[in-house]
Amino acid sequence: MRLRSSVFAALCLLMEVFGIALFLRGFFPIPVKSSFSAKNKVADMPAEPSAGPTSNWTQIPAPLFRKVVIMVIDGLREDFVFGEKGKRFMPFTRHLVEQGSSHSFIGRARPPTVTMPRIKALTTGSIPGFIDVVMNLNSPALLEDNLIWQAKEAGKKMVFYGDDTWLRLFPKHFMEHDGTTSFFVSDYTEVDNNITRHLDSTLKRDDWDMLILHYLGLDHIGHLSGPHSTLIGPKLTEMDDILKKIYTSLLSKEVEGALSSLLVLCGDHGMSETGSHGGSSDPELNTPLVLASPAFRRKVAYDLPNVVEQVDLTSTLAVGLGLPISQNNVGHLIFPVVEECSMREQLRFLHLNGFQLSRLLRDGTSAYEKDVGFEQFRVAEKSHGNWVKLYLEGNTSEVLNNMGKKVIRQYLDALKSMSSSLSKQLGKYDLYSMMVGTVIVFEVLFLLLLGMADALRSNAELDLPLSSSLCSLPSYLLCLLFSAVHVLVCTSTESSCYFCSLSWALAFAVIFFVTALLCVILSIMARKFSWEKPQSKAQSSADSGFSELDTLLLAGTLGHVLSLGASSFIEEEHQTWYFLVNTLCVAVLQDVCRKYFKETPEGGVCTPSKEDLEGSDYGSRLLKGQEKWLALATPLVTLACCRLLRSLNQTGVQWAHLPDFGHWLNSSEHNVELSFLASSSLVLIFLLIHKRCSMVSKIALGMGLLGVYSYRAAVGNVQFPWQQHGRDLSKGVLEARFVYVFVLGILFTGVKDLLKSQVVAPSREARSRGLWEVYSGLVLVVALLFRPHNLPVLVFTLVIQSLMSRFIWRGLKYDAAQTTIMHYWLGQAFFYFQGNSNNIATVDISAGFVGLETYVEVPAIFLTGVHTYAGPLLWATHLICHLSSEMQSSPSAMGHGCYCFAVLRSIPAALYVLLVTALRYHLFIWSVFSPKLLYEGVHTLVTAFICIFFTAMDQKRSAR
Amino acid sequence: MKDIEIKGMVSAHAIIAITILLATLAPTLFVGNYSVYGTHLVWLYSCCSAVAAVNIALYALLGVSPTPKRHTLSYKVTKLFRSFMYFGFSCLIFHGIVVLYGAPLIESALETFSFAVLLSTFTTLRCICMLGPNVQAWIRVFSKNGAMSIWDTSLQITTLCSVIGAWFGAFPIPLDWDRPWQVWPVSCTLGATFGFVMGLLVAPSWIYWYRKHLTYKSK
């Protein structure tokens, strides 16, 4: 079967996307969730186990505390309280910890150490999986069973002040609330004063049962200047004073004989030595957890706090408030908190917690009965029953007490092992699905690499031995073999594989597909070897013409792939691309020098096309002379642009805290500068692309760019010179939709031109104009979606593209493959120039709301995708425009470009999949490697779309 | 005929390499708590000046550079002046390129410039010594098949090696190991020096290995 290389490349990429999707499904474990969608109810609570007469205690135990105040300090790390800093700046807290009636622990948070998943963990008691974080970037209401919901159900009155993430997670749960946004990181006093100002009046009142405070200031200081900043001390002292105020107020309200109150101090996550968080280093994970209540016994001796899981707080609080423990909780009761209760109560609490955990275990795993913790729990439950029987019989001897202590120990062991086996399931990979995915990805890669020599020939066609290899005996046998392996794997392992849970027909289709790919690869290889001998000489002579530029392009591509093995290089991948692009510019500069400024044997400096010059007149000679200098200037201009853009957005991890130009522009006092920059960028964008558009789209483009500016003015990012301050802001829906109309108009004219050139009258001019219009439509969308400070990125893209395509790619006659690689590299560099990184946090979700009243899933995802991948998309589209204008001189350029693009994407994607599989127990797997894996997957998907577009544009040549 | 030349080159290169070693060790005698990372600029300039001195002395003595036809004083002074100017220019150009590569613009500008001086010493200074302040000749040497003697080839190799060394030197900077040599520009200067020394060692052996294939156009 003969295929054009562009079609082949697009097909390969689609298959690769499928393989990666399968891999991702296996790689990201779905967290253990109870299969019941309903929340735990009081009625579901088990009664006390008993071995003889039924127990009379079937109700849920009464609460232990009258009021609870939870004070969450964002970014409070363990040594701020328990370490040297705590001693200096938090005297009251230290006093409470060392001598007061309190229990203190080190609460270990789980990565990702980001506020939202941490709040979820604290309230649901479950550990949000990585995929949860990705899926809930816009944090809609928390639907899972959680402590806050349970408290509301039980009729508790709750008050909340602090980070408005809580309000988004728990809408309408609080009787009274005041949210502060964590968006303005540079503000670290106002955010906290906003909370504290409510405190006095709230503490005086008595109409609430639960008060939650979430202070953000400390975290903001961390982001601004790190954990050793001089601002930290005063902030800690401020927090200490607040804690003192709350505690003394609670003490003053204590009534003899009634229940006492509980004060909880905790951090949602710590901060790293640079002041950021999100990763999995110890300073980020370890947070203090202090529970203080007059009900606790006063400390006699202070010893170092024990380590507990952060999620343990949830079940403890649920017990303390007399609420059902939420369904997906994996934490276990912090036992010292209930130590003061009677033996019967203690046992009851432990039993409730154990029952909840065992139910979760039963729902989550099929082999729960073999679980050690589950068995221990069964045993403990039985002896608990015996104890209750004795107790009800009126036995009060020492025997009963000793027996109770033994049951407690049994329960604690059982809870611990159930809890750990539940949290371990998060780290379990579905290796079989991952392997099938990897196999598909690698088969595609081999296919692409094997076909490279054929695909890059002048006719850009591939001959696939599809039918011959499929209708052979080995292929049937292989297919049978793989099916047998599949059956064997799926019946032998108890753990649930995604690939096994597929229906038989679907699974067989995938197996058949894998076999087909393998057979094709084998037959191509066989053919290669049989043909190798006569061709080898011609091959070697062709390969010798390897220029320095080719070496650089090859080495850079491979070097980048290799660099992905180190977590720092993933975090700082932008540096790799900037470095490669700079080197590329220097190499091009050297090429230009060599071509235009080389000394001729006669001693003069020759211009490259001597033959052209001889026949031409003086004018064009002058032009040629100018062109020489312009060609020399192009790489330098590119270098300068890259340097400027690099300081526009600091990304990555190590240097992300450094001040950059983008922050400077976005601060409110530089609004005028930002407005000027945005408006001049929009004018430049118009000037740079209007030339090759038709009249209609020229007007539409101009109007659209005006609309972009008025959208930004409506949203409040920029201002019109005649506008005074203090105008009311809107969502800018109307303005944005105005722009969308023009975008659609431009795209429509572009597609119309393309169709006309394809179907009606084949003309190269209409076709390149149509392509250019599609391209300018894309530019307009990107201009709308980009934040105003990023508009220079777009301008520089256009400047570099127009200069490079005129003086370098055309002037120096680079072939399609070289041009494609350069486009790919530049696209990658621009991906990072616009402020992206390999961290999920830098995805700007606000782009998904442009022109929409509310969150609508499909357009929001589409717009966010276009915004995030704007750089690669713009460069790829430009590549299509460029190659299609080259088609006169080299008709196969389009196919070659598409093929190279596919290869360039598959190599890193395939090797990264392998790498992640090998490093799946690495410390940074969740914080560094998995986000990158998602980026790779999405990038491959985007590239597949681009290749399909390529294929569509390549249609013409074969039809002719 | 070539063997003598190669032997001369080996000894010249060995002298330069030993000079670098000595220049690295010598400051211990004069500077208190000296270390290559800690007092990096001291090491850098000691290295630079030593290499420069040895290069100038060697090529003045050996007379590899093209013999000038006129020996007037004014000609010599202009030549000297031009050499200095070119050296200064090359420092500035290297500084510019390094900044374009992402070195900080204002802070640690001195370090960046010192790195540029080091690179210029390893590359431009040798060009000035061997080819004279003549840009045309430089372009000729560094274009394809432009070498006219084994000294040109060695110049190509050492220049390329120092630049590539500096290029590779930038690699460890993003790694989060927090080592003293990851600080800008220590790893790059060390890379450049290492590359230069490697170039000095590789050049004669490479020329010796490929002496059959190397055909030089007559001057």
Ligand SMILES: [Zn+2]
């Ligand atoms: Zn936080």
Ligand SMILES: [Zn+2]
């Ligand atoms: Zn934070």
